[in-house]
Amino acid sequence: SALGEHQAAIEDFTAAIRLTPKNTSVYGERGIVRVYQGDIPGAIGDFTQALRLSPNAKDYYNRGIVFYQQGNFLQAIADFTLALQRDANFVAAYYNRGNARYDVGDSQGAYKDYNQAIQSESQVSLNVNDEYGYYARGIARSHLGDNRGAIADLQAAAAICSQHRNTPLSQKIQETIKQLQ
Numbered sequence: 396s397a398l399g400e401h402q403a404a405i406e407d408f409t410a411a412i413r414l415t416p417k418n419t420s421v422y423g424e425r426g427i428v429r430v431y432q433g434d435i436p437g438a439i440g441d442f443t444q445a446l447r448l449s450p451n452a453k454d455y456y457n458r459g460i461v462f463y464q465q466g467n468f469l470q471a472i473a474d475f476t477l478a479l480q481r482d483a484n485f486v487a488a489y490y491n492r493g494n495a496r497y498d499v500g501d502s503q504g505a506y507k508d509y510n511q512a513i514q515s516e517s518q519v520s521l522n523v524n525d526e527y528g529y530y531a532r533g534i535a536r537s538h539l540g541d542n543r544g545a546i547a548d549l550q551a552a553a554a555i556c557s558q559h560r561n562t563p564l565s566q567k568i569q570e571t572i573k574q575l576q
Contacts, residue, residue, distance in 0.1 A: 419445040452482035502538035525553040
């Protein structure tokens with residue numbers, strides 16, 4: 396799979412499943428390769444089978460990503476929630492659930508998820524200098540009418556953008572701040 400030989404990887408994972416049909420990680424790994432191949436129903440099936448055998452945060456998250464990419468935001472939210480029930484510090488699940496909530500018009504839920512993601516990053520010693528987290532939380536705050544809080548988050552994101560030399564996002568942030576002032 397890492398070499399880009401996706402069909403061969405599928406065949407190997409399928410053989411491994413025949414030998415060890417209750418090995419949940421093989422289903423999950425085959426599901427990831429199927430996503431790369433564009434076999435979305437197969438990927439969802441593999442993640443679902445892995446979850447039947449052993450519910451876990453990683454496979455709920457991966458299946459949630461597939462649902463999100465397909466525009467099935469409510470199912471994505473449900474899967475990200477199940478992932479978070481199994482791992483309360485799963486930062487990416489908070490961010491992606493926040494994105495899905497934002498896409499269904501739940502700015503309050505999105506704000507809470509982005510806020511929790513930023514807090515969890517510091518708890519699990521991840522890089523808390525994530526401009527996208529502050530940017531997303533700022534946008535959610537602006538939709539909630541909290542322009543002061545939104546501007547503060549956007550300014551924090553802009554400062555981090557400068558450190559990371561993320562000019563495209565920095566320009567977008569500056570435009571958003573001007574609109575909110």
